[in-house]
Amino acid sequence: MADAVGNSFLVVVLPLYIASGEVSGDLFGLSETLITGIVLGLFGLVSSICQPLTGRLSDKLGKRRLFVLVGLFLFMIANFLYTFADSYALLLLIRTAQGIAAALTITATLALVSELSSENNRGGNMGVYNAFRLIGFGVGPLASGALVEGGPYNLPLIGSINGFVAAFALAALAALLSIILVAFFVRDPENTKPNNEKMIIHFKSSIPGKILDPIFTLGLATLFMSMGFALLAPIEIEVNERLSQGAFLFSIEFSALIVSMAILQPIIGKASDKYGRKVFIVIGLVCLIPIILFEGLATQPWHMITARTLHGISAAMVFAPALALAGDLAKKGQAGAQLSVLSVAFGLGISFGAFLTGFAIRFGFIVPFAIGAILAGIGAILVYTQVPRHKP
Template identity: 80%
Template structure:
């Protein structure tokens, strides 16, 4: 760690710049969550894709991003470890995002949409693992939690802002622009997503440097499932990955059942958007606070407490009868999820072997992505067995995660010596 780096409000300037860069990038990418389904349904995409319906193709296009990203993250993380070049991988991913976002404006077949979405998944894999490894490596055990919290807060803010304006942008088109002429609402969204990625590239290129002590690491990949410590069954980083998986499954239960939620609570789309955003907003606000507190009081206590709190909160979401019930529950859900995620990333950074942060932190980032996908599928399928069923399962998984962390994860990284 370079102790001579500049600080902004007591935080390493590189963390702030990386956070702002990821915020700009997240704004652009979250645009697409709203815009792509509308684009596919608009009739501007020609041809057929194996006779699939529009809804199925939309699901495949949206889901392909997470699938490709999850598969590639351990590989890109390990490659950045091997080369000792974090900034290079962040820039490669952001540049690929920029071109992919722009190319949507030229894509009018389902095949090209899938190719571009897969390229975005690869871009995410390049960016996510290298960025988190860089945040971890410019930190120490005294400030890693706070740094992870600040970084994730920026990312979540971007993720929350994007969808708010994307629908209005599409509906407000076409636009008459000075140089470009007439631009459809869809192309305007794709161009802005590309510009957001370009801003991220510029910020990282000019204001971020790799830590001086980050060197190439040619050792074998160190991702264990079984504990290397007598008396423990699971590797602590793998256990933190499982806890993150269970937390993110609960995180994703609401979105796929919007119609059922609105019907149960006798509400419209606006109230649902408030309920959905309550979690993200509270998580963004609380993560830096909890992360910094974990630097002082320890990571494990926050992770366990957050998972325990998720149990009654998620359970309550399955039995709400009023919109304000759901808004309150989702806000508390965001607070509890923040207590899990930022300290878990910080503890994984504490436990990661020097030069292996990219590969080992990918365990948690992959787990989060898979959890969101699994949670969406779980909720969409299990709702047929009763409104409360997905939430009962989510609460049970959170309780299981708490038990795993209590029994398998040490309080400090120095208690574990991981061997290759």
């Protein structure tokens, strides 16, 4: 959660920082809007590319905690360096470093949660982990916006600092807090040993009667789920016009999904420990079909708030059980690489979902939501037909 708070600070702060005139220099022939988008998007792109590599490397060394600590340290340094970033080239370099740091922490942390769990409690543990990360991502933007607007600040011994420096410093402190917590309270499981076997990420199933590998299938389901997750954010203006509302109601609609997903993930994850993972994943994806479609049909703010709340509940039924099931199915010593399939899919889904909405909205308000509903249906069919029933 502390790590997520620090990272999500920057989603709000960086565009304001660039627009404030603090950053100057060559735009590489691009507009300021486009370079801002590249700065923000570079994090997810670099992280997605590096996660399978860092996950595999943590498998080979058998040292998850070390990767988490190195990644958090790199985050802390990068967050602090923003206070000196006065050029677009430096912003891009720091953002790249953050993407590498995320790849180091995410895959190793997921592997740790999986390996510190048993099949009897892995779903609940994954739910708790995801819930705290979501809380961090929800709190960060609210806190950073208030911090930037409230500046400048007069601090003892330091003097006056503006809101941007305060936000970057607090993001660095959040990473430092994460380092302290992990250093003192986390240890690698005794049975986690270096694994030099060939990395196993299959696309084709080795199970008779199945076509797709089950972990790869869960990755596709996560991709489709997270694409639906990201449909609303890029079309805030269109949503506000359609529903005759302002920014405050939009923020409630956007947050409703995150809040309901954060609350329900530990509960659903624990239930999947008792009743099995696959049933929750399939039901969650099936429920997403009418819910996402209803978002595209909403004409009143309460319609969208209700739909987004239900969307979060359904997404919670997919994500925590899918991570737990992937952990159940992962080959011993290869959890880092194999769980990276789902973490990469989630990150790419957020990016693809935003792109889908931005492109498809021109054909009608309902079109991106209809596509999102269809993808959820495809995901449900794939999981139902390609993933074996695996009850702990």
